[in-house]
Amino acid sequence: MSWLLTEDHLADLARGAAVLGTGGGGDPYVGRLLVRAAIREHGPVTVLDPSEVDDDSLVIPTAQMGAPTVVFEKIPAGTEAVTALRALEARLGRRAAATMPIECGGINSMIPLVVGARTGLPVVDADGMGRAFPELHMETFGVYGVPGSPMAIAGERGETTVIDTGTDNRRMEWLARGVTIRLGGVAHIAEYAMSGSEVKRTAIPRTLTLAHTVGKAIREARSNHEDPIAHLGSVLGDTLYGHMRVLFRGKISDVERRTEAGFARGRAGAVSFDGGHKLEVLFQNENLVALVDDEVRCVVPDLVCVLDSERAEPITTETLRYGQRVTVIGISTPDLMRTPEALATFGPAAFGLPYEFRPVEEINA
Structure with a gap:
């Protein structure tokens, strides 16, 4: 069901988007401020359920690209x-009927909402990553x-x-990255123009609603003096992210x-509170793999999320310290996101990681 997004939704939405962004996707606080300003000037945004998009409608996703450290x-x-x-x-000679996120994490869950407020276009409640990834293909x-x-x-x-670049999405990413670097390390994009029927076939559905649900669950658990991380797990159990x-x-x-090369790359190390175990997280804009005592505990495309232990606030890769x-x-x-075709595009090997993909629920049974 479609719904109307107002300023009151933004804090929970930004928090949930930062969780789903796995450390990347750009600063959600900056995105929240951009949407708030647009809503105050132009009014609320219609979030359109993908099932309600006409099959022949033109949907054009919008986003920001670049290194999160620059965006910060x-x-x-x-x-x-x-x-x-x-x-x-x-270029297409046709006006869009709606816009949509390319990813549901960080600032890129917010950019289409800015567009929706400023243009009056509805924003489809879906995206093409189900999290955040560093590259456009x-x-x-x-x-x-769907070609980008x-x-x-x-x-x-x-x-x-x-x-x-026609159907060559990897070359599109390579060229766009070069342009973005020359624009100062950050740019804004419109890509993957598609029909409503293609949205229904290829997108991860209702991820804006999910981000809001995640952010709200964390906030309400804190207010009720519950463990927000445990509560988050119970909420996710009833979603596609089970x-x-x-x-x-x-x-x-x-x-x-x-x-x-237009990315924030690096690693973070941690020591357990009892001093007996070590964590290493590798990232390229987003967290890619979590190793505990040199053993893989979670790897892309599954989500590795770093949260503040007390408040369960998500910590992005550019704010780790x-x-x-x-x-x-x-x-x-x-x-x-776990089919062979999907793993060939954004599984561990796509990032040069020497690990096989295993589901997080299987590794940590």
Whole structure:
């Protein structure tokens, strides 16, 4: 069922999106402020259930791309994604009936809401990652036959460019990354234009609703003096993300982080509170794998999420720091993201990791 998103939803939505973003997807607080400003100026946003999208409607997803470490310091104006949308509409010769997230994590759950508020377009309650991934071809849209091209890119000064690589989504990502670097490390995009019927076939459904549910569950558990992490696990059990496991509890002992080739890459180490176990998390914008005592406990595409141990607030890769007391959880992804075709695109090997994918609920039975 479709619903109307107002300013009152934003705190819970941003918190839940940061959890599902697995440490990446851009700063959700910045995204929250952008949406709040747009709603105050233009009014609330209609969040459209994917089942209610007309099969022949044109849906154009919008997003931000770049290194989260850059986004953290270079705040968008809020108009860039609309500029990208209009540029792609001009290329296609057709106006969009709706926009949609490409991922449900971090700031990129928010950018389409900014577009929706500023243009009056509804935002489809679905996305193409079911989490956040660092590269544009890592989409269920592309896995199941929707080309990302043509795509439009907009910069902060109103620059636009259109990239068309046909069905080669990997080359689209490579070219777009180069443009984004030359725009200062962050840009806004419109891509994977598709029909309503393709949305229903290729997207992970109702992930905006899920993000709001996750954020609300954490907040309400704290208010009721319950364990917010345990409550989060019970809430996820009734969704497509049916399994949550606590992987590690301890203190961050070191962080290595660098911005290169348009990505934030690095690792974080932690020591358990009793000093007997060690954690290592590797990330490329998003957390990719959690190793406890050198054993894989959770690996992409399943979600590795770092939470503050007391409040269960999600911690992004660009805000990890020495001394934080954390609980690291693993969350299972929907079946659509675990097929052989999907794993070939965004499984461990796609990131150069020397591990086989095993479901988090199987590793931590």
